[in-house]
Amino acid sequence: MAKWDIETIGEWDWRQFPLGAVIPESGNSRDYVTGGWRSERPVRDKETCTQCLLCWISCPDSAIYVEDEQLPDESFNLAHCKGCGICANVCPVEAITMVPEGCDLPEVK
Amino acid sequence: MATLKELTHREDRLAGGHRLCAGCGASIAVRQVLLGAGVEPVVVGCATGCLEVSTTIYPYSSWKTPFIHNAFENAAATVSGVESAFKALQRAGKIPADKKMKFVAFGGDGGTYDIGLQSLSGAMERGHDMVYVCYDNGAYMNTGIQRSSATPKGAWATTAQVGAAQQGKLQGRKDLTQIMAAHNIPYVAQASISHWKDLTTKAEKAFAVEGPAFLNVFAPCPRGWRLAYNKSVEISKIAVQTGFWPLYEVEDGVWRQTVKVHNRKPIEEFLKPQGRFKHLFKPENADLLAEIQSDVDRAWEQLQKRFETA
């Protein structure tokens, strides 16, 4: 369906809301940013990474991108990643490190 | 049984931007279950709880599937109604006869083991073509860590506290998976988010059977367990390795262990990382700790007897 336009929802009156509190668009939480919850962000060392995808299957926030069965260079959706660190924890080759938000990022190879 | 690379071709049916805690086991469980559902459309029902609240905060929904939440204790009954509507509308010719659709209900342990057990039992007995998935985090986490009948013995909870007169929950867990197996439905399994291949395979089987299926999925709550956020998957693996959460399935009445554990680790390895069990490691609680180990051993041995040895 066409995207449900909720830009001005804060100003809607009762007539403008869909019937019965239905949300007429599926999966639109993709537009909601939970990245601000994060105090640490994951950083992946592409050299070390074996593309096993364990991080992807274990992410609670659907925040890891996969393209053509591979993690792309920019592999984390930082709009959604809450920085839980599960990806780093499950990585069998320690290719992912969690680095504090707001600090200078280490050089990414 | 799909490989991880193969699974990446399937749609991830839970969108990000939901507001579950960092490190939540429930959303990992949902992603893995729905990846196992294959390509047919899935309709999702959800009991009131963390998962439901955090994925549908108006006006946002994280569900890329049709989704319905009704109340706390009735996810199974609600989805059974949805599935019945599908059958009737197909019979009436309003939905094409060849259209396939899958139905799944998710509930936490509170909404499944406790308040929703009757509704679940009824739906399973009636034979609806649906999968019920319990994401078991062992307490009422949505409302702030109250004990449920899935809370392990000795665990601290806000309604099973630790003090001079009581050391957390006094009672052991209800064995819901076996209760569901006793319904003689086509497929029942116990799975864990730490074993993605086992879980997605079980989900595939559950969705494939005609009739009701039940999955009990171990899904930690870092917040309620007083556990580091990054340990959800790790602790789930330990739960399996200690025998606290055996992985098995009951397919058409045949019990089969799906992940063998040859040298079970001591239960302490499961308990120690979790703040909710901290008090068990005081010297005066040594007996309780031993009792918990012996409970696990006994349950494990009893379960082994049910497995087909083939």
Added chain:
Amino acid sequence: MAEQKTVAATGNTVVAEAMRQCKPDVVAAYPITPQTTIVEEYAGFVAKGRVHTEYVTVESEHSAMSACIGASAAGARVMTATASQGLALMWEELHIASGMRLPIVMANANRALSAPINIHCDHGDAMGARDAGWIMYFAESAQEAYDNTIMALKVAEDPSVLLPAMSCLDGFITTHSIDRVDVLDDESVAGFVGEYEPANALLDTDDPVSHGAFAGLGGPFFEFKRAQREAMEAARPVITSVGEAYSQLSGRPFDVIETFGMEDAEVAAVVIGSASGNARHIARQLRAQGVKAGVVKVRVFRPFPYAELAEALRGVKAVAVLDRAESFGAEGGPLFLEVRSALYDASDRIPVVSYIYGLGGSDVRLELMERMFADLSDIAAGSAQPGKLVYLGAR
């Protein structure tokens, strides 16, 4: 007018018949006295292959309404039936059905609520659900139970309404009595109710929607409730127009209230359900004796016909409101509270007395109605003051 068949049947039999004729896709129900024979009859239709309905034999009324909600949200036409404790067990779900704007139609066989346990008629069950956001019809007879059930479906499913509706009939008195009923033919009913066009059907997998979202603090909960109230208001003209159309089809008049002798009544009783005829019977006798007695029967309780009642009671000198239900701690029964509220804006202050009668199936003897009208005549003549509340027929 449609072709009709005159039958000797119980209220429950003709309600089941009305349900069958409305062709629901899903019926999810649990047996409870005195509703049980409705779902038994329906099970018979299913077994004989007379309906396409998916009949879900749930394990409780809570699950009955839960499954109805799931099915209705899915896009199906859904009907069910319950009574008493069953309705009480559904309480939570009643609000969810209306909040989700699902046009489920439910027959309710009015029965007293425990304790002590009792299986007989009163309106305590339905009145307990009066603020649940359901349209509520009440039947005096099996005929009305049949007619109301069909009309309720048409009203509930109207796109400007989309609210659940209850079709109430008195336990045993109406549910189990054999009565003379004129039943429409199947085609006429099917044509009258038409096809249901669901909004936001869950089974539309091409355009997935989410039902039952969380609208907490700061969310639009308040606005959704406002919309629900407007829907209930919107139901008023629809109830009337559906009633008119149904009258044309059946030849039976319909109005949200039914009056007897109110053109010139000095004393009047307002009543709901099967006791209405008892009141009318006595009023008829009194009129023959020169007493200007009248009766107002309330056929639709939600939305409540305030304007119609105020109009009907204009100029009356004393009014009795007969409640077959309690509202403990209130000044009278639920109907009394509504009627007095309806009269608040009337220019003349009409004395209104609350009568509680017939609880737990206590027989509504004609002599009780005589006594009530005699009280009213005394009040109208100024020889007695209206009392607070009368327990009519209790020892």
Added chain:
Amino acid sequence: MQQLTEIRWHARAGQGAVTAAKLVAETALELDQYIQAMPEYGPERMGAPIQAFTRISPQPIEIHCNIENPNVVVVLDESLLATVDVARGVTEDGVVIVNTCKTPGQIRTELGLDSGKVACIDASGIALDTLKRDIPNTPMIGALAKATGLFDLRPVIDHLQKTFGKKFTQDVIDANVACVTRAYEEVAIDG
């Protein structure tokens, strides 16, 4: 037929009074009357004394309550006379019909009735003869038809054949018709 006929049935649960109340109402409907038939429901089980009611009227029936002043009382079980005041409230010109081997005179004395009609019929005996079971309800309908003049035998038989035809074998239907006919003929009426 008079304005409104109110019939009160007394029996023990299981004797078929509810069915009889219904059959009489249905027969009246076939004659284009307005009707009501209702058992007085309770938690009682097999054997307990019960009441049932039938109303018949050429006008629509608007009252819904138990029958306090019946025009007709039908007693399916004579033993109830000892424990239940079956004649309570019966109208001056009312008819009391009892399943008994006794005479109307004896029953009139037993009930202390000094007005109206009393009718006696050995309905159980007739049922045992024809149905081979003590189900006195259909013979009582035959007796009722005769004693009250509410309707002739023919519509009763027609209706029996129509409704029983859906559920029972021809033997059973014939036996019931025989029951009704015999009772219609044999009922003893006093007054």
